Amino acid sequence: MTAVNASVIDHHAHRLDDATRAASPIEPLTTALPELDVAAAYEIQQRNLERALRAGAHLVGRKIGLTSAPMQTLLGVDEPDYGFVLDTMVVPDGGTIARSSLCAPRVEPEIAFRLHRPLRGPGVSVADVLDATDAVAAALEIVDSRIVDWRITLPDTVADNASSAAVVLGPWVALGDAPDLDTVVATLSLRGDVVDTGTGDAVLGHPAHAVAWLVNALADYDTGLQPGEFIMSGSITSAVFVHAGDTATAELSDLGRVSVSFT
Structure with a gap:
């Protein structure tokens, strides 16, 4: 049970939805609602997922955030969080995004997992995740805080949907042809200049560990993952701010390259 009633949850879900549509950020929800806890926050997120689905969007995947030790330390937590990915949030590789449609965007390179069979917790392991995965891809997530x-x-x-805004997926690589995911080196560039690098083990020791965490967390809400859905497993480097005129590129060793431009 959360200490926040349904009408208050609906009110703040509307505030975040309006902020997203207008690309106009609002004060922290916890300023007006200091009693807001994580359980109630996921209810707010769920309200906006349901609103988007009613409007015709389709759920195509999930994203995992706060997988790095520095970000967890910054927010004083010891586990990740998650959000949803809609078809309307997927940008083609090499595509463009209007910077004016976002509040304060950053980009981060990730490994995306695509499932060929369902996964439902609790008790899902890294081995279960890899068994259910048919392909992985180099990816960029555009994170944006409303x-x-x-x-x-x-x-x-x-x-705020784990601060997610958009995703860009590179070509899918069959899992059997992929390298050990914890050893993948990600290089993030802006306007052709390298701004950060990292390895896959920055994501909870192994990106599949993050996916296992997600599936087990979703079990608390009687929810799982379905075949064909993909999971953004978490950032391998820091998240870098982007501006109009920037092109962001992620190169992931033996997985490929993915890019997006901001106009």
């Missing part, structure tokens, strides 16, 4: 100046606590970012 909270002004990224002044987020954990409940704020959870309510």
Whole structure:
């Protein structure tokens, strides 16, 4: 049970939805609602997922955030969070995004997992995740906070769909042809200049560990993952701010390259 009633949850879900549509950030939800906890924040997120589905969008995947030790330390947490990915959030590789449609976007390179069979927790292991995965891809996530100046606590970012805005997927690589995912080297570039690098083990030691965490967390809400859905497993490097005129590129060793431009 959460201490926040349904009408308050609906009110703040509308505030975040309006902020997303207008690309106009709002004050942290926890400023007006200090009693907001993570359970209530996921209810706010769910309200906006249901709103999008009613409007005709389709759920195509999930994203995992807060997988790095520095980000967990920053927010004072010891586990990740998650959000949803809609078909309307998927940008083609090499495509463009209007910077004016976002509040304060950043980009981060990730490994995406695509499932060929369902996964449902609890008790899902890394081995279960790999067995259910048919392909992986180099990917970019565009994260964006509808909270002004990224002044987020954990409940704020959870309510705000884990600060997700868009994803860009590179070509899918059959899992059997992929390298050990914890050894993949990700190089993030802006305008052709390298801005950060990292390895797959930055994501909870192994990106599949993050996916296993997600499936087991979803079990608390009687939800699983379906064949054909993909999972953004978490950032391998820091998340870098982008501006109009930028092109962001992620090169992941033995997985390929993916890029997006901001106009």
